[in-house]
Every structure is written in C-alpha cells, then in structure tokens.
Amino acid sequence: QGPLGSAPVTSLLSLAVTSEQIEHLHRRFKQLSQDQLTIRKENFDSIPDLEFNPIRGKIVHAFFDKRNLRQESDGLADEINFEDFLTIMSYFRPIEMNMDEEQLDRFRKEKLKFLFHMYDSDHDGKITLQEYRNVVEELLSGNPHLEKESARSIADGAMMEAASICVGQMGPDQVYEGITFEDFLKMWQGIDIETKMHVRFLNVDTIAHCY
C-alpha cells in the first residue's frame, strides 16, 4: 500500500502534482507527524522557520479549518491525515501552462477563498472590522515600537477603502457590516495573486552525476 493507503487516487488528480512530489510531501508529513497517521496543531511547533512568522497561528489554523478541507461540517478539525494535508497544499499549487480561462478563474477563486477564510475567523462569511483588526495586529505583533493604535488605524483605513470600492458612497447612518466573499473578489481584481501565492516544486531528474 502506498502512502495514501486505500484513498482513491482520482481525488488527487486535481492536485496535478507528480507522484514523486507526493512522495516528498509524504515524507515531510511523516517527519511532522513523527510517524503517526495524523497531524495535530502541536506538530507544527517543530518547524523553526515557522516560529517567527507573525501569522503563524492563522496559517496553522488554516490546515484544520473544515471549510478548507472541503468538509460539509463547520469548525475546526482536531487532527488531519495525509489526504487532508495534500488538500490544503493544493491551494498553493502553481499555475500551469495549459490552463484555460475557466480553469484560471476557478484557480484564482480558490486561492482567494483560502485567504478569505484566514480573515474570517468566526466563519460567518463576512470579514468584520474587528476581524480585520485582529489580522493586522497579528502581523505587527511583537514590535514594541508600534502601539495598538497604529494597528487600529491601519485596519480602519483599509476597511474604509474596502467599503468604498464595494458599496460606493455610504450614508452617514449606514454601517458597513463586513466584507463578503464577493466584495473580497472585487477588491483583488487586477492583482496578480496566481504568481504570488504558490509553492513550486523543483523537478529532480536522474542526472548522471559522475565525472
């Protein structure tokens, strides 16, 4: 049995990674899980490179977010297996040369959806001002020179801009509830995320390494 046991391989064809890359990822999975079949949040503590990433919490959270795992229910999973791991990794697959318009569009939407989930921490489908502030504060966390006020004003400013793009002029008594996914898509129109939000594997051929 391969690393995927009896899981149907067809579901992985959508990942469009080679079997070699899957083996690499599987080895990495085993390393992180310490040879167990599932990974828990604590397993991500063993990655030094991840330690000083300010949004570390959100990234790890994203791995267990059931919306990202394409599961019917909502909330957080306690542990994920290798197939789930690959599902999350698929959000970061690079663009392929033979993609048509429709595929590209779907591709982009998926990545943006992933990002959206990261912001929308209470899973209600809207990014509120408070949620936005949380993200900004996390991004700036650990710097003693920036007070909470700065983080706030940054968040508020960005939220205003978002509102103006999406809703147009608002009346003084109108409250902008939060950024929905459609608004989110509008905000990112024109910005090339396909080439920014991916992790590309190197192709390792068996090259003759002799003299």
Next chain:
Amino acid sequence: MEVVWAVGQVGAVWVAVVLGLIVVPSALGISLGISEVYMWVLVKTLEWATIRLQKGAKKPQPQMPLTPTANGIIERDETPMEKEIALLHRADFEFSHIFYFCRKGFEAIVEDEVTQRFSSEELLSWNLLTRTNVNFHYISLRLTVVWVIGVIVRYCFLLPLRFTLAAIGITSMIVGTTVVGQLPNGSVKNYLSEVVHLTCSRILVRALSGTIHYHNKENRPQKGGICVANHTSPIDAIILTNDGCYAMVGQVHGGLMGIIQRATVKACPHVWFERSEIKDRHLVTKRLREHVADKSKLPILIFPEGTCINNTSVMMFKKGSFEIGGTIYPVAIKYDPQFGDAFWNSSKYNIVSYLLRIMTSWAIVCNVWYLPPMVRKEDEDAVQFANRVRSAIARQGGLTELPWDGGLKRAKVKETFKEEQQKNYSKMLVRNGSVG
C-alpha cells in the same frame, strides 16, 4: 591442526600484504596508485548504473528541467521582503502583507531550511548502496546483479580490510605517541611526533578509502594560528591531519578515545578539557589564548559550528573561537556524497553504527580548500568576524549560509532571534509610511 596452520598462513599473508602495500607507503608518504585504480573502476560502474537507471525510468520527463540544487525540493523566491511588499503595495497597508507571510509559512511547512540540514543530502542518482535507495526502484536484472556484487565486495572484502587498517592505525598511534612522549622536550621530539601523527593519519584515511584533494596548499595553517573548518563528521579531524599537524581541542572522553587522547597529549601539546572546565568559557578562552601566544606550538583546530551539519550548508559559528585573537586560517571541507555519506546524524546513529556505515561505503571523497588567513579588524566584534569567516568558507565550499544555530538540532529557536525578525518587519512597515 592443519586447519589452524592454514589459517595462520592466510593470516600472515594478509598482514604482510596490508603492511607492504599500505602501511609502509603511508609512513613514507608515497602512494602506490591502488586507490586511484579503485576509484576509476568505481566511477565507471556508477556511470553505467546511472545510465541504466535513466533508460529504465518509464515516466516521460516533464517539460521543465530546472537544475536542482542541493538546497531542497521547492523553488524559493529569494526576493527580499522589502522588494516584494513594495511590488504589491497599494496606498496604505494592505492585504498584500498576508501574501508574503502566507507563502513563507507554507514553504516552511513543506520544507524548512533547518531540519533539512540535519538529514543526509539527497542524491541525484543512486550509488548502488542500499541505504540511499529511497527513490529508485527495481530496474533490471543486470543492475541488481551489480548491486549484489557490490554488497559482497563491500562487506566481505572492504570491511575487513578497513577494519584491519583502522586497528593498525589506532594501535600505532597509541604506541607511537607513548614512545615519543618519553623523550625529553626538544626539536627531535617534535619532529618524531609529527611523523607519528602523520603516518597514523594516513593509515586511517586509507582505512576509509579516502580520496582527498587539497587545494591552495600555500595557505596551510601556520604555527601559532587557529584553524577553523566546517563540521560534518568526526572524520573531519583525520582529513585535516592527513596533510599537516594540528593541536586538537576537545573534551576528555572515556574508553578508547580517552586512551588515544592521553597517549597523544604526551607527544604533542593537544588541548583536552575536562567536562567541568568546558562550562567555564573564560577558562577555555584563557588556555587557548596561552597556546596561541606561543608561536612554537602547532596551530589549533576548532570546529565553531559545534555540531555536525550535513555538508550542504554552514550554520552559525559560535563566537568563542573568534575571541581568542591571533590569525584565523579558514578551511572549507566538502564531501562528495556520491561515494559515501560522511555526515554523522548523531540523533539517528551512534558512533559505532556510524563508523560501520562509513566503512561499508564505497569511499570517502572530499575536497579541502585552504583559505587565506584572516584577522579581526579594528571595528569588528567577534560575531561579525565569525560571520565574515563563515561566508568565506561557505563561498569556497559551495555551501549555503544559514543564520541558524546548530543547536537547533535539539533545541528551539531563541526568543531574541524571533524578536529580531519581527522588529525588522515592523520597521519596514513604518518606513513605508503605513502608519497614519
């Protein structure tokens, strides 16, 4: 009775062959060319094996033949953070920063630079050793036959030979240095001590089927200096002493190692510390400083990384060695993993199984570059100096430089380092006028 006599005869012949073909040339410092022939045969065999593997690979090769580096399996975008965020910048602080950290986070999860350095370097092509057969599957009968022959050659012929040599080497080292140690201090003693050390080193290198290429011998460490090198395995010391004499620095061990240490220190002023003394940094620095100040003493050999790294990168150099003063002679050592992996993964293998692995590899092939001496500048502190030396070594050996501490093998990232990184990021944000 006859059996015993026959075995005795075989044993005698064996020892005579070993002595004649290996030990005596070592003592005289000449080479009979046997190892060159061996290496030639080995290279030809491996070339043949690689071609078979390529033919046998049934998958059509993908369209993007990027050159893989020894640095991992994913393509890293080396754009510095400032540049990348500037590219995505849109008026105020934006979602854009999320991108950068998201991607970095994912890259770290797929493959982090640090843990990677504590496992053996992956080979591009199988070298007919079972232990490296991770990706390569059954290809053909001929290949398997060659592999089986390889196993027999390595375990039944090379291993006993190497073991014999190692035994001879270590015994002569102990006996030789004890004898020389009895002599009164003087130039005769120093000369003989050098001869003994060099000979035994050469025997031990042959015991590993080592092929070492030394470059830039004119920069070889001089007396009263400090030799600094990157660390991959306990063999590093033998590799270097094969070409010159050094005063070793280290902790006193028990067992066989301890016996060797006690014997050699009589002949040559090596610096062995007791376990309790090592903890006292000032004491260590003082003793080393005294040694270095005496220009007639051999150069000391130090490995500032403090632990074995897998020879694809150079990790943080501990600043202690660079506070002693004196001239630093950097040396870069790069092993060729195709013939045998020299890296000692101390969390996976103990020293005995490590030595067994080394002795059943094809060979240990490495390049040693002697770099021009370096001295600490007026306005540099020890850390900056250490980094400068490290860059020079990394560049010469074709290794990457990592700011990480080798101690991460066992411990977690230091808080101060984390804060440093976060500060850099926030400073950059403020600079870009993101704060209202």
